[in-house]
Amino acid sequence: MARYVRVFNILTYASFTGSHRPLLTLQGMRRLVERGVITEAERTILSDPQNLVTQRHSTVLMWIARLFVDARKAGHIGGGDGFEQHFLDKIHVIRSKYGAIGDELQGRMPLAYAHIVQVLIDVVLWMYPLMAYSTGMTPFLGIFGTGLLTIFYQGLFDLAKQFLDPYDNESYGKGEDPLCIDTLISESNAGSVRWLNGLSAQPLAYQNLVDGNIVDHQLPLRGWTVEEADLREEMAIQEAAQKEMEIAQMIAATLEPETETETEIETEPAMPTVAEKKTPVMPSIMPEKPPILEMDDGDLSLLNGDLCEDDDEYCAPETELSMADALEKIEACSEKVP
Numbered sequence: 001m002a003r004y005v006r007v008f009n010i011l012t013y014a015s016f017t018g019s020h021r022p023l024l025t026l027q028g029m030r031r032l033v034e035r036g037v038i039t040e041a042e043r044t045i046l047s048d049p050q051n052l053v054t055q056r057h058s059t060v061l062m063w064i065a066r067l068f069v070d071a072r073k074a075g076h077i078g079g080g081d082g083f084e085q086h087f088l089d090k091i092h093v094i095r096s097k098y099g100a101i102g103d104e105l106q107g108r109m110p111l112a113y114a115h116i117v118q119v120l121i122d123v124v125l126w127m128y129p130l131m132a133y134s135t136g137m138t139p140f141l142g143i144f145g146t147g148l149l150t151i152f153y154q155g156l157f158d159l160a161k162q163f164l165d166p167y168d169n170e171s172y173g174k175g176e177d178p179l180c181i182d183t184l185i186s187e188s189n190a191g192s193v194r195w196l197n198g199l200s201a202q203p204l205a206y207q208n209l210v211d212g213n214i215v216d217h218q219l220p221l222r223g224w225t226v227e228e229a230d231l232r233e234e235m236a237i238q239e240a241a242q243k244e245m246e247i248a249q250m251i252a253a254t255l256e257p258e259t260e261t262e263t264e265i266e267t268e269p270a271m272p273t274v275a276e277k278k279t280p281v282m283p284s285i286m287p288e289k290p291p292i293l294e295m296d297d298g299d300l301s302l303l304n305g306d307l308c309e310d311d312d313e314y315c316a317p318e319t320e321l322s323m324a325d326a327l328e329k330i331e332a333c334s335e336k337v338p
Contacts, residue, residue, distance in 0.1 A: 001071075002192040004064045007038055009188040011046075011057035012098050013181050016105065017167040020181055024053050057098070065091045108164055117160075121153045 010032075014020040022028045029047055032038050038046070046056045068087055071077045128149055132142035162168075166179050204217055224232065 001064060001067055002196060003037075004060055004067065005192040006189045007032075007042075008057050008060040008064065009185055009192075010037070011060060012101075013185060015054040015057060016101055017181050018169040019167070024056065058095075061091065061095060105167075105169075114161065114164065117157065121157055125150050125153060 010020075010023065014023040014028075023032065026047070029038075029043050033040055033043050045051075046059060051059055065088060068077065069084065072079060072084055125146070129142055129146050132145060137145075167181065168179075204214065208214060
């Protein structure tokens with residue numbers, strides 16, 4: 001709604017002034033979209049040929065009224081029917097005020113009257129020196145009086161012409177000190193957001209009133225003394241330090257289990273492995289070497305555990321075979337294997 005108020009002000013002054021009239025053109029409306037003043041959908045509606053170019057601000061005013069009604073029905077704005085009626089009355093007042101601007105610009109005094117006043121002022125100023133000389137006025141006083149009357153009469157007449165064309169649409173004032181439309185628009189835009197963030201933060205909430213928690217808001221009538229103010233400041237510093245310590249303890253308590261497990265797994269240094277000392281074996285207890293069996297080259301024998309000719313028969317434990325007998329037994333076993 002605040003944005004619509006700003007758009008309404010811009011389009012209103014663009015309708016009544018020649019300096020801002022380019023905003024109503026096609027390029028001007030597109031520029032408003034580029035600068036984020038209106039949306040593309042709003043530009044399409046405002047550029048509808050059925051809407052007069054100089055009455056686009058009336059359409060925006062209707063948007064404001066309808067938006068307020070819909071927002072109240074949706075619950076975004078509180079208030080009853082009386083509040084809605086009062087708001088619509090204010091919309092009607094705005095409609096009458098900006099409508100009077102156009103009426104005053106179009107229903108001004110006739111141009112012939114301004115010409116007559118200009119002629120009369122010029123005649124009076126030209127005749128004053130002659131009148132001063134004929135009455136025996138000193139030359140110095142006559143010159144000073146002529147200059148003074150010229151300044152006052154011509155200044156008042158120039159001011160009247162500026163009021164005749166306050167927006168300098170027809171260059172009556174020759175562009176000298178017209179009303180600054182940019183200043184009027186900026187003041188209206190600043191007023192549209194004056195109350196926007198007023199209730200973004202409220203010191204005394206509704207729930208505190210219900211619960212009766214208003215002790216902190218009950219201040220002495222004459223304020224605090226200097227000693228009391230210093231004492232309150234020291235107490236506030238101590239309370240803040242205590243709160244910081246409590247918060248730090250809570251954070252440390254929550255992070256302590258995690259840090260312990262992490263340090264045990266990751267940061268714990270590996271213990272050095274100590275090799276067990278082996279007791280040296282003394283020569284007296286060294287195991288005896290097994291006896292080496294000496295064999296001749298041609299007399300190799302197989303020990304027990306070899307298979308005999310039958311599958312389930314083994315050689316006798318202490319039977320010694322010659323090399324020839326062993327080869328015969330191996331050939332006999334190999335013939336039995338398929």
